[in-house]
Each structure stands twice: as C-alpha cells, then as structure tokens.
Amino acid sequence: MNKLSSVITGALIAIMIVANGQLAALFGNALANVLVQVIGLMFTCLFFLLRKERFVYKAGIPLFWYLGGIFGVLSVYLNNITFISLGVALTSAVGLLGQSLSSFVIDLLGLFDMPKKSFHFTQLMGLSIIFIGIVLMLG
C-alpha cells in the first residue's frame, strides 16, 4: 500500500505540474502561484474546520522551520516556467538531478540537523548515470 501510495504521489506531482502550468499560461506565473497557494490554504482550513481542530502555536521552534512554503512557492514558480519549454518528463528528470545533488550535499555536510553521511563511489556513479539519462532525454 505504501509503495502504491509513492507511485500515486509521483503521478500527482506530474499532474500538478500540468495544472499549475496551464493556470500560469492564462493568469501569468505570479498570480497563478497566488491562486495555487490560497486554494491550498482554503482547503487546509476547511479540513481543520470539519475536524474541529485548530493550529496552536508552539514556542521554541526556529523560525526557519516555518518557511517551507517559501521554497514550495519557488518550486511551483520555476516549474511553471520550465513546463512550457521542457515538457513534464524533462522538467521532472532535471529536477530529480537537483534533488539528488542537494540531498547529497545535505547528507555530506549534515545540514538541517541531519546526521553526516560519508561519500561513496556508487553515489557518484549513480549521479553520472542520471546525468547521461538526462542528456539522452534532451535529444
């Protein structure tokens, strides 16, 4: 079930790139991003209302941990630009290279309070194969 959920998550990401890209083509990237975020916020609030829950602020948490939405907006913003020229598959593939390399740096340096992990040859080999795959996709 968890494996199926992961595949569904991937499929949803691809569909979301198309939906957001079409919205950006009509309204412009900046306004489309506002609509995506506000609609998401409205539905999250609706969920809280239906479950009669509310967000209770907790002190002592670094401000940075509250800023995930900013990076989310930037990723939607950038995807909306690239979706039109690169298509969904190539945007996903190049994005994956960015994800792999940044994860690698985070692990290597132990950023975000993560435990440091040593560098292995197989990881370099993996990144090289991903890079070759992307070059092939570029045609």
Place this chain on the structure above:
Amino acid sequence: MYLLDLAFAFVGGICIVLTRMVCAKLAERYSIWDSIFVAFFTGSVFAILLFLLSNPTFALPSLARLTPFMFTGGMIGIAINYLSNKVALHISVFTMTLLIFIGQMVTGMVLDWIQTQQLQPLKLLGACLVVVGLYFYTRQNKA
C-alpha cells in the same frame, strides 16, 4: 533560453528538497496537517508578495478558456504533502524516491504524449537510465 530553463528546473528540484526537509522538521514538532497548514500559509503570503512586487497588472482571461482542472494544483499539493509525510514513516527513502520518480516520469511521458502525440524512444531510454542512476545513488542509503 533553453539552458536557462534547464537551470530553473534544476533549482526547482533543490527547492523541492528544501520544502520536504523544512516541512518534515516542522511536522516532528507539530502534526502533518499543522505542517501542511503552515506551508500553505507562508506560501500564500510569499506568493502574494511576489505578485505585488512583479507586475500586478493583468487582464482577466475569458471564462471560456478556464477549466476546473487548472485550479486543482493547490488540492493536489495537499494530497502530495499528506501522502509523502505518511509514507516516509513506513518505507525507506530509497524506495520512496525511486517509486515517486517512476510514477512522475511515467505520468509525465503519458501527459507529454497526450499533448504532442509523439512517443520518443530516446526520451524513454533516458528515463530508464535516470531510474538506474537513482538506484545506484540511493543504494548506499538503503544499506
């Protein structure tokens, strides 16, 4: 311009990792739904600021060009956040990253095919290599 688009897609991938990391950290202290709420709240504020700073003049598009599908991005985003937070607790990062990418790539190719009516074998081979590369990259983390 093409190179710039590739650079944007690359930075977009980095932003996805940063979003996942920061949201997961917050979910540790609150709950998954609290974390999703905070992400969309700060995201809304930041998106409105970006909009105001960019060029707030726009022409309302004709209603005939609007489709309900275009407005589903936010809701799909909630589902993605929820599923990835739930699944992350039960399977390895290796399996999760690989399966998400396979789902994303297959759906992406189908959607590209629907739009262009062309299936490019080289693109398919490239995608397979990306999956193989991802396997090698994350194999170390699985061990």
